[in-house]
Amino acid sequence: MPVAHMASIVPISKSVGANRIIPTVAIPHPLGNPALPREEEVAVRRQLVEKALMALSADVSDQTVF
Amino acid sequence: MAYRIIHYINQFFGGVGGEDKADHPPELRAGAAGPGLALKQAWGDQAEIAATVVCGDNYCVGHPEEVAGFIGQALDKYQAQALVAGPAFNAGRYGLACGLAASAAAARGRVSLTAMFPENPGVEIYKANTFILPTADSARGMGQAVPAMAAFAIKLLNGRRLGSAAEEGYIERGVRLNTFHDEIGAERAVNMLMKKIKGQYFLTEYKMPAFDRVRPRPGVKDMSRATIALVTSGGIVPKGNPDHIPASSARSYGAYSLEGVDDLTGEDFQTAHGGYDQTFANEDPDRVLPVDVLRCMEREGRIGRLFPTYFATVGNGTAVAHAAQWGGEIGQKLREAEVQAVILTST
Amino acid sequence: MKLELHKISVRRICFGEATHVENGLLTVNREELKALIMEDRGLAGVELDLAHPGEDTRIMPVKDALEPRAKLSGPGEVFPGFIGPLDTTVGEGQTLVLEGAAVLTAGRLVAAQEGIVDMSGPGADYTPFSRTANLVLVLTPREGVRLHEAEQCCRLAGLKAAHYLAAECRAAAARADRVAVYDFQPLSETLARHPNLPKVAYVYMLQSQGLLHDTWVYGVDAKRILPTLMSPTEIMDGAIVSGNCVSACDKNNTFSHQNNPIIEALFKRHGTELNFVGVVVTNENVTLADKQRSSSLAIRLVRLLGAEAAIISEEGFGNPDADLILNCVKAEKAGVKTVLVTDEYAGTNGASQSLADSCPEGDAVVTAGNANATIILPAMAKVIGDPGQAEVVAGGFFGSRRPDGSLEVELQAIMGATCELGLSRIGAYTI
Numbered sequence: 127m128p129v130a131h132m133a134s135i136v137p138i139s140k141s142v143g144a145n146r147i148i149p150t151v152a153i154p155h156p157l158g159n160p161a162l163p164r165e166e167e168v169a170v171r172r173q174l175v176e177k178a179l180m181a182l183s184a185d186v187s188d189q190t191v192f
Numbered sequence: 193m194a195y196r197i198i199h200y201i202n203q204f205f206g207g208v209g210g211e212d213k214a215d216h217p218p219e220l221r222a223g224a225a226g227p228g229l230a231l232k233q234a235w236g237d238q239a240e241i242a243a244t245v246v247c248g249d250n251y252c253v254g255h256p257e258e259v260a261g262f263i264g265q266a267l268d269k270y271q272a273q274a275l276v277a278g279p280a281f282n283a284g285r286y287g288l289a290c291g292l293a294a295s296a297a298a299a300r301g302r303v304s305l306t307a308m309f310p311e312n313p314g315v316e317i318y319k320a321n322t323f324i325l326p327t328a329d330s331a332r333g334m335g336q337a338v339p340a341m342a343a344f345a346i347k348l349l350n351g352r353r354l355g356s357a358a359e360e361g362y363i364e365r366g367v368r369l370n371t372f373h374d375e376i377g378a379e380r381a382v383n384m385l386m387k388k389i390k391g392q393y394f395l396t397e398y399k400m401p402a403f404d405r406v407r408p409r410p411g412v413k414d415m416s417r418a419t420i421a422l423v424t425s426g427g428i429v430p431k432g433n434p435d436h437i438p439a440s441s442a443r444s445y446g447a448y449s450l451e452g453v454d455d456l457t458g459e460d461f462q463t464a465h466g467g468y469d470q471t472f473a474n475e476d477p478d479r480v481l482p483v484d485v486l487r488c489m490e491r492e493g494r495i496g497r498l499f500p501t502y503f504a505t506v507g508n509g510t511a512v513a514h515a516a517q518w519g520g521e522i523g524q525k526l527r528e529a530e531v532q533a534v535i536l537t538s539t
Numbered sequence: 540m541k542l543e544l545h546k547i548s549v550r551r552i553c554f555g556e557a558t559h560v561e562n563g564l565l566t567v568n569r570e571e572l573k574a575l576i577m578e579d580r581g582l583a584g585v586e587l588d589l590a591h592p593g594e595d596t597r598i599m600p601v602k603d604a605l606e607p608r609a610k611l612s613g614p615g616e617v618f619p620g621f622i623g624p625l626d627t628t629v630g631e632g633q634t635l636v637l638e639g640a641a642v643l644t645a646g647r648l649v650a651a652q653e654g655i656v657d658m659s660g661p662g663a664d665y666t667p668f669s670r671t672a673n674l675v676l677v678l679t680p681r682e683g684v685r686l687h688e689a690e691q692c693c694r695l696a697g698l699k700a701a702h703y704l705a706a707e708c709r710a711a712a713a714r715a716d717r718v719a720v721y722d723f724q725p726l727s728e729t730l731a732r733h734p735n736l737p738k739v740a741y742v743y744m745l746q747s748q749g750l751l752h753d754t755w756v757y758g759v760d761a762k763r764i765l766p767t768l769m770s771p772t773e774i775m776d777g778a779i780v781s782g783n784c785v786s787a788c789d790k791n792n793t794f795s796h797q798n799n800p801i802i803e804a805l806f807k808r809h810g811t812e813l814n815f816v817g818v819v820v821t822n823e824n825v826t827l828a829d830k831q832r833s834s835s836l837a838i839r840l841v842r843l844l845g846a847e848a849a850i851i852s853e854e855g856f857g858n859p860d861a862d863l864i865l866n867c868v869k870a871e872k873a874g875v876k877t878v879l880v881t882d883e884y885a886g887t888n889g890a891s892q893s894l895a896d897s898c899p900e901g902d903a904v905v906t907a908g909n910a911n912a913t914i915i916l917p918a919m920a921k922v923i924g925d926p927g928q929a930e931v932v933a934g935g936f937f938g939s940r941r942p943d944g945s946l947e948v949e950l951q952a953i954m955g956a957t958c959e960l961g962l963s964r965i966g967a968y969t970i
Contacts, residue, residue: 133538158479377961378800400897
């Protein structure tokens with residue numbers, strides 16, 4: 127089954143061999159941004175998860191950063 | 193004359209502060225500081241620490257080019273021949289920072305060296321660029337690391353022909369270096385063949401690589417009918433950490449129910465991860481494991497369903513061999529449950 | 540098949556009245572040799588020059604290197620299909636060798652991918668032709684001659700010169716400095732003589748990708764052969780000829796075919812440590828079907844010889860790596876233990892993957908070094924060939940010309956630097 131790797135340090139994701147890579151916000155809060163108001167933070171998270179779903183729907187032939 | 197060396201350390205070893213000071217921008221201090229004092233002692237009159245660069249780990253990882261430039265200026269200012277970074281032990285971001293700092297010095301033609309635990313992520317990323325000596329996984333290994341770093345730095349600075357990783361004790365960089373042997377290639381080939389025929393031990397001159405890569409699976413055709421599972425190395429566990437997954441060097445992973453959970457809150461969930469500032473994840477665990485958004489998408493029909501169990505471990509100094517084994521087990525369970533796709537989050 | 544190589548040592552070459560050799564000095568009648576070469580209507584001109592070890596001289600671009608050899612007795616003549624007739628095989632009787640001399644073909648030839656030979660300085664350490672006394676043919680093909688015809692003209696010029704020099708010295712054969720005897724027996728005899736020694740074959744891969752990356756076997760283009768069995772002595776008589784215009788470091792020039800060090804090393808141990816049962820010549824073609832067919836048939840020959848082990852040498856790099864791997868896998872699967880001889884393209888920093896293909900069966904590899912490693916070649920007082928080509932060969936493809944006139948090049952540009960026949964002491968290790 128396809129796996130979307132959501133991580134902040136893309137080079138690590140690449141070196142460990144992830145095929146579908148979604149760069150995220152920051153190490154302690156990959157899917158959120160505490161500096162933003164709650165609603166905006168959720169919107170950011172939703173955008174990132176949406177990107178992950180796109181990556182999971184896409185056919186890739188090699189390691190790909192979305 | 194003594195060699196001049198720049199020493200790179202993080203905010204913690206520089207005495208600036210802990211995780212709360214991880215955004216500390218690079219600063220240049222004349223002379224030795226922190227573990228540099230022990231290095232200085234080990235070098236005696238062979239080398240001196242001209243200056244120490246102290247930089248927050250998050251700042252370094254987040255501003256790689258700026259920090260590299262800062263290090264270049266420091267090397268030039270002090271006309272230093274070498275940069276030594278760390279040791280970083282098994283601190284992931286400090287390992288990345290040390291690798292980055294040492295690589296920056298190597299790119300500017302300087303001798304460079306760092307030291308860290310062999311499974312620190314900094315090793316895999318930076319070993320081709322610089323020499324990395326193996327250390328223990330925590331600062332308890334300082335007493336062993338410092339003399340090894342001091343001696344190897346002098347060896348590199350003296351510029352003698354370097355032996356293999358096994359002979360010299362550094363972590364193999366995977367860099368091929370030409371050399372002239374005593375015998376021509378054809379003689380070496382026949383000698384090797386005779387040993388192979390007789391079943392004797394022989395050493396290949398080039399080890400064929402084995403690629404640890406997985407062929408990408410095809411994409412999900414119909415997301416609105418797909419079951420999506422969540423997996424994380426960010427350490428999100430039910431409050432109280434029922435499986436006692438350690439904050440680092442995890443030896444296990446957990447499977448936890450999302451039945452009836454619409455949104456992860458700090459009341460019911462927490463992070464067990466010891467490698468990053470836990471404040472934000474404990475405040476709202478959705479920042480690491482986006483259950484709230486996926487539930488929303490489930491209701492809207494964007495995805496078929498969120499698989500009711502998620503898997504979590506702490507990816508902090510975790511042995512690669514363990515992680516590979518768990519990945520296989522989790523994959524097997526998800527396949528049996530007919531999950532179509534996985535979102536894996538990492539911190 | 541028993542072949543005696545009667546070797547006369549040559550330390551210097553000069554031009555003079557009659558072509559002959561005496562006391563290590565090879566005298567060459569320049570006009571006579573020029574006239575012989577210019578019989579080829581495809582050539583507009585040829586200049587002859589000399590280069591000796593230690594001189595402040597660079598030769599570029601070099602196409603091929605050849606050792607002067609000619610038959611003294613026995614069937615045929617050297618370079619069968621080009622110089623020698625095809626109504627007989629070679630590799631028997633006596634052959635005269637002018638040891639220490641080489642013919643280098645140079646000049647603006649057919650492609651930019653030709654090599655550099657420095658007679659002194661750091662580059663000299665990497666090429667075997669910094670240690671030979673060289674007669675250099677600077678060749679100019681006639682205008683309008685097509686590329687592959689020009690290559691053929693230059694190839695023939697080198698073969699004619701190498702044969703001419705040795706043939707004119709036949710009178711001195713009786714004063715040969717040494718005689719090396721290679722006695723290669725039929726399979727049934729060698730098995731009877733050495734029943735307890737391990738049987739070893741040599742799988743000799745030849746560049747045959749086309750587009751001037753070609754090798755010739757008894758005058759036939761190697762891409763058109765099926766893998767074939769040869770006596771090593773035939774190869775010493777020039778049965779394999781290079782027509783290869785590709786990276787100079789690891790193309791097998793004709794000189795290294797004539798002096799194949801793997802054959803030499805196997806002969807050295809023949810009858811004592813191992814039983815050298817034959818040379819299987821195979822190619823490196825460009826289609827997968829060809830690669831599969833050739834590797835299957837080559838290893839079939841190794842098995843028919845009853846060999847339990849084989850040395851496999853590659854020529855070139857890139858897609859030939861796939862041929863090397865196919866040969867290795869098929870041999871090992873048939874129970875034949877292999878050692879592979881190759882070189883590496885690990886990038887200028889040495890950190891990239893060295894080969895384009897790999898297999899777990901390839902557990903015994905000898906490497907002739909990383910061809911991408913760079914070296915700085917200082918400016919030389921004299922450049923033989925076409926100095927204008929410096930920009931093209933070194934600057935355009937493999938490196939750059941620096942302000943002080945020196946060249947920064949990859950070893951790739953140096954003739955024979957990473958020879959995959961294991962001709963030199965170069966190797967590589969992992970740090």
